[in-house]
Amino acid sequence: MHPENDLQAFIREGYLHFLPHVSLDCVVFGFHDNQLKVLLVKWKKLGGWSLPGGRIKRTEHMDDAAQRTLEERTGIREIFLQQFHTFGRTDRTQNAPLGDVADLFGEPIGPDNWLADRTVSVGYYALVEFSKVNPTPDFFSEACRWWDLHELPPLLFDHNQMVTQALHALRAQLHYQPIGYTLLPETFTMPELQALYETILDRPLDRRNFQKRMLGLGYLQRLDERRTIGAHKSPYLYRFDRFQYEKALQEGLGFGQYVPMTSFAG
Amino acid sequence: MHPENDLQAFIREGYLHFLPHVSLDCVVFGFHDNQLKVLLVKWKKLGGWSLPGGRIKRTEHMDDAAQRTLEERTGIREIFLQQFHTFGRTDRTQNAPLGDVADLFGEPIGPDNWLADRTVSVGYYALVEFSKVNPTPDFFSEACRWWDLHELPPLLFDHNQMVTQALHALRAQLHYQPIGYTLLPETFTMPELQALYETILDRPLDRRNFQKRMLGLGYLQRLDERRTIGAHKSPYLYRFDRFQYEKALQEGLGFGQYVPMTSFAG
DNA sequence: TCAAAAGTGTTGGTCCTACACCCATGC
C-alpha cells in the first residue's frame, strides 16, 4: 500500500489522498481449534495491539476501503464484511497518545499531525475462513496474528469495546442469517457447525435439536462422503447450498422473517 | 447555534471548531393522524429537502452532537436516538453539488470549501412525541416541517436511502425493544398503540392477539380512566411502566432474549 | 335502534425443549 519511500509521505501529507478524521477498524473473526479467533496487529512504536484498521481514500467508497484494508492484512478477496457501529467519543484514543510519540517510523510526528487528530472510526466485522488467512503486518505494525477471543490483551484505543460490540452484532446476525458458513471450509460436518455455533453463542446446544433445525432450513446439502475422525464413527460432510438458500429466502422461509433460533438449549 | 454574524465564519472556517469529512443525519420519526411522519428541512440555496443533520464539534462526543442537533431542530431534550448506519459512498452527495453553488448565504463557496468536501455521514434515527416537537429551521434551511413517511419528496444527497434504512432498523428494533412508547404521549389507548405498530410494520394486526401480547409483557399499566372517543365505546388508557420494564428485563423475560413478535397477523 | 369501535377466551398448529437408544470406529 505504501512502499517504503511512500511511508513518510503518507505520515506527512497522507491527508491529501485519504480522509482525515475518519478511519475504519475491522474485527476479523476466524474459527480454529474450536475457538473464535480475532486478528490483531502490533504497533511498531506504540508497542500495543490493536484491530487492523485503515483510512479511506478520497476517491474510494468506504466499504471498498474496508475490503482493501482486509485484503492487505489477510490476502483474501471478497471478504464477508458487515458494518456494525461507528465510534465517535472524544476520548476513544486517549489510551494511545499518538501525538505524544515524538518520532513515528523515523518521521517526526506531533499532536498536530493528521494521524494524531481526532478521528471517528467506523467498525466492521469480518468472517473469514481461518486457514485461508495469511496474516500480514502493514508499515505501522511489526506483527499481525490471531488471538483467542477469550484471551485478548488490553488493546489500544477503544478496540476492546469494539470487539465486544462486534461479537454482540455477530450473535444477533447469527439468528437471522446463515453466516456461520463463511467461517468454515467449504465442506464441514454437523458437529463442526455445532461447535461453531456453540462458540459464538457461548453456550451448549443440543445435538439433535441443532441438527433438526439446520437441516430444516433446507439449504444444507449432505454429501456422500464422511469424514474419518480418530477412533469414532465418521460424521457426514455437508455443504452450504447457496442456490437452495436463495430459493428459501424468496419463499420467505428460513431466515429473513421469523426464525428466532435463540436456543437449542442443551 | 451560529448567530447571524457567526454564520459566515462557520462557512469560511468552521472546520476549526467542527470535524470536516464527517457529519451526522437524523431520521426523526413522529406519529400523528395514524401516520408515521419524518422531519425534514428545506435548504435555502439548494432548494431541496433533506434530513436534519449537523456537524460534530471537535471537543464533543458524536452522540452528543446528534442530541444537540436534534434539540436545535425540535426543542426537545433527551431524545431517544439510535445510530443505525454510516454512509460512506463517494457519490452520496452528487445529488446536490454544494460546491457548485457559487454563493451560499452571501458567502462565496466553491468546491474547495470544507462543507463541500467529501463527507462520511453517520445516520441516527430518533423517536419523538409528535406534539412536543417545535420544528425549527437552522441557518441553512428556510423551512422545517413534518412530512408523511409515504409522501416524502426526492431528498438531497442519499437521504431517501437513509430513511429506508432507518425504517428497517426501526422495524427490527420494534421486535426487541419497547420503543413504541417513545412515539406516543404518556398515556394512550390499546388501539392507538396497535395503530402505531401497524403503521411501523405496515400491515394489519389482530386486536386480540396484539392486546394479549402487549399485556403479557407485563409493563403496561392500565389506568382507571378511559378515553372518550366519538360515538363509540371508550377504550382504557395505558401507561408504559418503566419500573416493571426494568424488572422484566432483569428477569430475562419480555424482550431482550427471545420475543420474536413478528406477527399478530390479522 | 343502529353503526362503529372496544373488550374478551378458546382451539389448533407449529416450533422449541428435553430426553435415550443404537451404530460405527479405533484402540
Add this chain to the structure above:
DNA sequence: GCATGGGTGTAGGACCAACACTTTTGA
C-alpha cells in the same frame, strides 16, 4: 469389548394464529 462420538425420533409445553360474540356509545 469398550470408550467415544455420531446418528436418529418422540412426547410435552409454550407460543402464535385464527376466529365470534357481547358491550358501549352517540347519532
